[in-house]
Amino acid sequence: MSGIINLLPDSLANQIAAGEVIQRPASVVKELLENSIDAKSSSIRLILKDSGKTLIQVVDNGIGMTEPDARMCFERHATSKISHSDDLFNIRSFGFRGEAMASIAAVASVELKTRHQSQELGTQLIIEGSKVKKQEPCQVAQGTSISVKNLFFNVPARRKFLKSDPVELKHILEEFIRVALPNPHIHFSVHHNENELYHFPVSNIRQRIVNYFGKNVNEKIVPVSEDTDFVKISGFIGKPDLVKKSRGDQYLFVNKRFIKSNYINHAIKAAYENLIPQDQFPFFVLLMDVDPAMIDVNIHPTKQEVKFENERLIYNYIKVAVKHALGKYSIAPSLDFDNVKLAGQNIATLAGQSASAQEVINRSSGLNSSSTAQFNRPSQTEKDKWNQFYADLSQSTATQESPQAITLSSDWSEDDENDVVPQENTKHSFQVHESYIISPIKSGLMVIDQEAAHERILYEQYLKLLKDHKIVSQKSLFPETVQIDPKNSKILDELIDELQLIGIGIEKIGAHTYLINSVPLEGMIEQPAAFVENFMNTYVANTEIQLGIKENIARSMAVNSSIKRGRNLMEEEIVELIDQLFACEMPYKSPTGKKCFITYSLDEMLNRFKS
Secondary structure (H helix, E strand, C coil), rough: CCCCCCCCCCHHHHHHHHHHCCCCHCCCCCCHHHHHHHHHCCCCEEEEEEHHCCCEEECCCCCCCCCHHHHHHCCCCCCCCCCCCCHHHHCCCCCCCCCHHHHHHHEEEEEEECCCCCCCCEEEEEEEECCCEEEEEEEECCCEEEEEECCCHHHHHHCCCCHHHHHHHHHHHHHHHHHHHHCCCEEEEEEEECCCEEEECCCCCHHHHHHHHHHHHHHHHHEEEECCCCEEEEEEEEHHHHCCCCCCCCEEEEEECCCCCHHHHHHHHHHHHCCCCCCCCCCCCCCCCCCCEEEEEECCCCCCCCEEEEHHHHHHHHHHHHHHHHHCCCCCCCCCCCCCEEEEEEEEECCCCEHHHHHHHHHCCCCCCCCCCCCCCCCHHHHHHHHHHHHCCCCCCCCCCCCCCCCCCCCCCHHHHHHHCCCCHHHCCCEEECCEEEEEEEEEEEEEEEEHHHHHHHHHHHHHHHHHHHEEEEEEEEEEEEEEEEHHHHHHHHHHHHHHHHCCCEECCCCCCEEEEECCCCCCCCHHHHHHHHHHHHHHHHHCCCCHHHHHHHHHHHHHHHHCCCCCHHEEEEEEHHHHHCCCCCCCCCCCCEEEEEEEHHHHHHHHHCC
């Protein structure tokens, strides 16, 4: 009887392996760039077409390969980096498993041209789906040129799941900068559809950071430098006014390899203590040089995670190094506990200038403490509709022993209306902790999350403006310029026309620089540059959710324009917020999925007071 277990054909085995190593065009870019660095290149060029779906080409001037090596590099588990098990604990190169080239060749058409520095003639190889189509000598400059064409041409199911070109390009540029930042001694350039996106000349690490993030970053970063027997730490951290609401501008490298480590991120955040709000994140580009024997990089397929022999020691070194840098440049906090209200306020003395944590929040969100909520009053028809619902309210008979949130639904029902619509006299509503609004209802009381509620209101307003093609804007007396994160600028280029529909006029005036010349007539955009920057970060984060363009814009606008927790509301603003929330088509949830309110029935409260 024959067995049922068989060896997989090499082509199928390579495709399966490729599914682990090559997830998208950015994965190919990462592997090829790292190979070029391992080849001791001083100049690396990345050429893309259609965000890598049609072409990914990497050209370097490294040591190149001989003809046998050029053929061997496409075999699985073929590598020049390790030869015995001890080498696994002394790895300083990027690639060492010998999987990348075989995986790429399994799912794309690959053309390799290479010449070793010791030879006069080079080698050309053409491989499709792991099959060698051509191999012959050729004239080529020293180094290696690899062209990866039609990625996933033989795996249509994988190609179908690739995202839009702007999203895939964003991922590619993220991988590119993770390689380019820690290697300022190498010249890098990126071309996409025949347009040069980046040109990084040979420089130092500070110049490389400024070249990528923009000149305005230069005055907002401070150097970090600590040299111990266990680890050498260098790089730059941002001043407190460079914080963001996302972790986007945080780069950590171990032996020039980009890594992700929540443990070390926590150490850096802890070093800032009361300098920045808890919900925001500092800027940093930090490089750690550690003895390879003290770390294990072979614990994750993408090698973006490492395991340290002594994590606690690394944690303390990082925290002390960042605190020392902040203190050295007069950024360390100075708190007067007799005069500072610790509940909700953190005061930081920055080089003779006091700035509260709330002010930092306001600066980064485009608001200031004098801003007042802007609400559009519901029409009389909408009010009449809800007044009719109020008249029909009935007493709830819920008997749960503890407060329960309402059941959320995207469709209205009469039972829902009776349970959650506030009483007509909303003047009895009041704010608590500058975050929540308490409002009586017939069946008990309602607690409204002011931030989530305002997000829902603004989301429906912005979505209507986008769909109705209504332009409501005013020209700015003093237009502002904003420099967008380079990996997001291509996405913003495609949104300019849509943003015009909601009153934000943007004009591109440089590679990654934009002029904001108009803002909506109504809203809270008092600092347009900061607002647009935060809007783009939110929009890009939402792209993975596969929202439509209009829905994503409306959602991002709502998140960044809404009133936040910690904002005191006037009585008329509270009334207006409640009226507008229940004039929404779906007032139960914010566009980000948070509950806008919860209810407590009279019976629930009565049971809570029983002994």
